[in-house]
Amino acid sequence: MTAHATLGASKAHRWISCPASIALEAKLPDTTSPAAIEGTSAHSLAELCLRKDWAPEEFLGQNLEGTVVDEEMVSAIATYVDYVNALNGKRLVEERVSFSAYAPGGFGTADAIVMDAGVLEVVDLKYGKGVKVSADNNAQLMLYALGAFDAYGFDHQVDMVRMTIVQPRLDHIDSAEMRVKDLLTWANEVVTPAAKLAMSDDAPFGPSESACRFCKAKAQCRALADHNLGLAQLAFTDLERDALLDLAEPHLLNAAQIAELLPHLDGLVNWAGAVKEHAQSVLAAGGIVPGYKLVAGRALRRWADEKEAGDKLDDILGDDAYVVKLISPSQAEKKLGRKKAGEIADLIVKPQGKPTLAPEADPRPAIDGAAFNDLNEE
Numbered sequence: 610m611t612a613h614a615t616l617g618a619s620k621a622h623r624w625i626s627c628p629a630s631i632a633l634e635a636k637l638p639d640t641t642s643p644a645a646i647e648g649t650s651a652h653s654l655a656e657l658c659l660r661k662d663w664a665p666e667e668f669l670g671q672n673l674e675g676t677v678v679d680e681e682m683v684s685a686i687a688t689y690v691d692y693v694n695a696l697n698g699k700r701l702v703e704e705r706v707s708f709s710a711y712a713p714g715g716f717g718t719a720d721a722i723v724m725d726a727g728v729l730e731v732v733d734l735k736y737g738k739g740v741k742v743s744a745d746n747n748a749q750l751m752l753y754a755l756g757a758f759d760a761y762g763f764d765h766q767v768d769m770v771r772m773t774i775v776q777p778r779l780d781h782i783d784s785a786e787m788r789v790k791d792l793l794t795w796a797n798e799v800v801t802p803a804a805k806l807a808m809s810d811d812a813p814f815g816p817s818e819s820a821c822r823f824c825k826a827k828a829q830c831r832a833l834a835d836h837n838l839g840l841a842q843l844a845f846t847d848l849e850r851d852a853l854l855d856l857a858e859p860h861l862l863n864a865a866q867i868a869e870l871l872p873h874l875d876g877l878v879n880w881a882g883a884v885k886e887h888a889q890s891v892l893a894a895g896g897i898v899p900g901y902k903l904v905a906g907r908a909l910r911r912w913a914d915e916k917e918a919g920d921k922l923d924d925i926l927g928d929d930a931y932v933v934k935l936i937s938p939s940q941a942e943k944k945l946g947r948k949k950a951g952e953i954a955d956l957i958v959k960p961q962g963k964p965t966l967a968p969e970a971d972p973r974p975a976i977d978g979a980a981f982n983d984l985n986e987e
Contacts, residue, residue, distance in 0.1 A: 616804055618708070618717025618756075621748035625799060626820035628806035628813055633826045640825070644737060650676035651686060651736040652703075652720065658690045659702045659721065665690065666946065680943035682736075685777035687947060689734045692775050692782065696732075698725025699765065706756025711796045712804035719753040722761075729757055730771040738778040740822070744785040747772060751787075755796050758789060818876035827880060828887035837880050840873050871966070 616624060616631065624631045650673045658665055665683040676682075693700070701722040708715045721732040731753045735742050744750060750772035758767055770792055773784040806812050814832035821827045862870075892903045912918040922930035938957045942950040964976060 616712040616715040616807060618715070618749045618752040621752050621800075623820045623824060624807045625748055625803040626817055627815035627824075627832075628803055628809075629832070630814075630820070630824055630826065631807045632812060633830065634824060637825045644739075646675050647682075648736045650674040650678070651682055652734060654678060654682065655686050655689055655720065655734055656703050658686065659693060659700075681778070684943060684947065685736065686734075688777035689732075689775045692773075693721045693723070693732055696723040696725070696730060698723045698728075699761075701757075704757070706753055706760060708752050708756040708759065708796070708800070710759060711755065711800045712752075713808060715752065715756075715800075715804065717749070717753055717756065719757060722753075722757045724761060724765045724767060727766050728769045728771055729754060729762060729765070729767040730773060731757060732773045732775060735774055735776040736778065737776070741779050741781055742774050742776055742783075744772045744774045744783040747774070747785070750774070750785075751792060751795065752800070755792055755800075758792065762789065818879065821876075822879060828883040833880060834884075837877055840877070872968070 620631075620634075653674045654665060654668055657663060657668070665678075665686040668678045669680065669683055671678050701719070703718055703720065704722050705716060705718045706722075708717075719731050720734045723730045723732070731750050733750055733753070754770040754772055758770065761767070768789055769786060770789060771784055771786045773782065775782050814830075816830070816833040816836040821830070821833055824830070827833055888898045888901060889903065891898055892901065919930065936944070938953070941953060945953070961976070967973065
């Protein structure tokens with residue numbers, strides 16, 4: 610185990626499922642992305658607003674931690690700040706908590722902690738909009754709650770913990786509750802054994818779609834490659850065997866066989882994309898990937914000088930040189946601000962979204978596909 614590998618709360622879902630990931634990730638350099646930089650800026654804005662009781666609108670147009678605060682960020686952080694400010698009780702903001710009693714060196718920084726009437730609530734801001742995050746059985750929030758309880762729970766007679774995700778750009782606020790005794794049982798039976806494995810010299814791998822989604826090592830991890838290739842081989846071997854029994858159409862997949870494939874596809878596609886992205890980064894850095902090279906991708910034509918083109922086309926085409934389009938409801942709300950957005954509420958409708966595939970466990974109600982198609986045709 611390398612000296613700087615730590616059992617952080619933000620990666621808890623990973624090292625609990627795949628203890629070997631801690632040491633493996635520690636061997637790779639840290640990377641960042643525009644989304645990560647934007648997220649850091651959003652959290653800084655949220656912290657300032659909660660600590661100083663400032664309105665997010667006051668920062669519009671300012672550069673904060675490398676990102677210019679725009680109207681979308683103002684609106685999103687206002688949703689988070691309003692939620693936290695509405696809670697009663699003792700409040701802590703950006704509080705570092707330790708759960709090292711259960712995981713050596715384990716710590717994390719909770720965005721907000723509020724304690725009142727025997728309930729300790731941990732609120733976590735998720736600024737991203739790629740993956741909707743659930744509060745239920747969320748290891749990161751459970752570890753925050755564990756650390757906060759160890760530090761403050763006895764003084765405030767805490768018996769219940771509530772964990773809340775605020776993901777404003779997906780219009781998503783989700784909470785889950787559990788008794789302190791159940792939290793402590795989870796810590797002793799799940800966290801401590803996983804932490805011991807993660808800190809051992811022969812930590813086991815436990816690849817899965819959720820554990821590996823944001824792992825730095827996923828593109829190069831041999832255990833994940835073996836796992837995914839094994840899944841694909843097993844699935845198609847079973848499908849071939851089942852197809853022999855399908856006398857009607859032995860060369861076509863039936864609904865039951867497709868259902869067997871579906872649970873594996875997201876993980877396989879995600880992993881395949883990460884491998885391709887890593888290969889491209891190796892080539893971009895001057896490395897060699899046998900049998901592959903970088904080539905110029907497809908590009909769209911554009912005006913060399915938009916102003917010059919506009920002047921020329923204005924002379925030739927007049928008004929036909931331009932396209933005028935009404936801004937969207939979201940754009941209008943951002944321009945109006947929170948105080949005036951209500952003035953257009955009755956002008957906005959939200960049609961039913963396009964049907965999307967989901968497992969039966971998904972909380973959204975099922976729709977009648979045929980009825981939906983008939984409605985669209987009308």
